[in-house]
Amino acid sequence: MPLTSSQMKTLYANMVRARRFDEKIVQGIADGKTVSFFHSGLGEEAVGVGGCAFLRPDDYVWFHHRGHGIAHILSKGGSPQGFVAEHFGKATGACNGMAGFHYVDPEHGLLGFSGTIGSAFPVSLGWGVAAKMGNRGQVVVCFFGDGASNRGTLHEAMNMASVMKLPIVWVCENNLYAQFMPLKDAFASEDIASLAIPYGMPSKIVDGQDVVAVHEAVQWAVERARAGEGPSLVECKTYRFRAHSEGAPDVSHFELRPPDEVEAWKKRDPLLLFRERLLQEEIATVGELDRIDADAAEEADAAERFAIESPQPDPSVLQEMLYAR
Ligand SMILES: Cc1ncc(C[n+]2csc(CCOP(=O)(O)OP(=O)(O)O)c2C)c(N)n1
Numbered sequence: 001m002p003l004t005s006s007q008m009k010t011l012y013a014n015m016v017r018a019r020r021f022d023e024k025i026v027q028g029i030a031d032g033k034t035v036s037f038f039h040s041g042l043g044e045e046a047v048g049v050g051g052c053a054f055l056r057p058d059d060y061v062w063f064h065h066r067g068h069g070i071a072h073i074l075s076k077g078g079s080p081q082g083f084v085a086e087h088f089g090k091a092t093g094a095c096n097g098m099a100g101f102h103y104v105d106p107e108h109g110l111l112g113f114s115g116t117i118g119s120a121f122p123v124s125l126g127w128g129v130a131a132k133m134g135n136r137g138q139v140v141v142c143f144f145g146d147g148a149s150n151r152g153t154l155h156e157a158m159n160m161a162s163v164m165k166l167p168i169v170w171v172c173e174n175n176l177y178a179q180f181m182p183l184k185d186a187f188a189s190e191d192i193a194s195l196a197i198p199y200g201m202p203s204k205i206v207d208g209q210d211v212v213a214v215h216e217a218v219q220w221a222v223e224r225a226r227a228g229e230g231p232s233l234v235e236c237k238t239y240r241f242r243a244h245s246e247g248a249p250d251v252s253h254f255e256l257r258p259p260d261e262v263e264a265w266k267k268r269d270p271l272l273l274f275r276e277r278l279l280q281e282e283i284a285t286v287g288e289l290d291r292i293d294a295d296a297a298e299e300a301d302a303a304e305r306f307a308i309e310s311p312q313p314d315p316s317v318l319q320e321m322l323y324a325r
């Protein structure tokens, strides 16, 4: 079913919100206000927003570490306050300020992620088994980077998911680099989607700067999964606008990432492309979009104030957070 005007505006709003929250953490690092390090997702908002849009609350999402998942979290209905406060190391954070950049929100199907690249696959596989056994039509959407696709865990999990016909959607956020390593020097084929072939899955490759294209491809895969047809793979071609992490050099091997490459991708900013489309197709007016922009900026300012004013975690909860009874 084509997206309604209201759904299109929701996609735009969530991309703008993700950008403002991401910028807050980037600035927080620069100002020494945040306690954690940060892997900005600026430029990649369309993947998380489009890929998580209009899922069911009980669908599970393994979000990507870019922007520490803010695009995915917002689109899945999570709390930006919990996200910001966690990055500020405050007691009101999603993990009580104890986990720096982690976010857990079971009510919205966000069970957390791990900093160990490649752990997305076996954990999502387990969620897929749970979803299938639960028999309530839940799906798992697992986001991962191009670099992660070189972990052996991918092959084990993708094979098993296909054999067991699990309701999993694998979404590759291919931004052409794994830290300082360009994909062309690390992966023998041009498209990560080629990995679908040995594991008997269908796949789609989409423009990761086009939020609607991402949404439609993931939606196609979600419908297959809900219908019991098993996993699929969606590859989104995208690009990060900032360095791998704040404070790290923005390099490909030991040289700066090619400036013409960076410039070309910045011209394909997903927010600008979608804003133009909404205006051109007369889905929204300039006034409406400006209002969405202003609301997002205000919301991010308020979340930052909330985080700054929140108390530090009480050290006595440390034990409770670390050990399960
Ligand atoms: C097992 C493991 N190896 C290395 C790292 C360090 N590391 C963190 S992010 C990253 C790059 C991952 O690249 P990709 O999967 O393409 O995601 P991207 O950061 O480009 O979004 C690396 C090497 C890690 N966290 N875990």
Ligand SMILES: [Mg+2]
Residues within 6 Å of the ligand: 145, 146, 147, 173, 174, 175, 176, 177, 178, 179
């Ligand atoms: Mg990458």
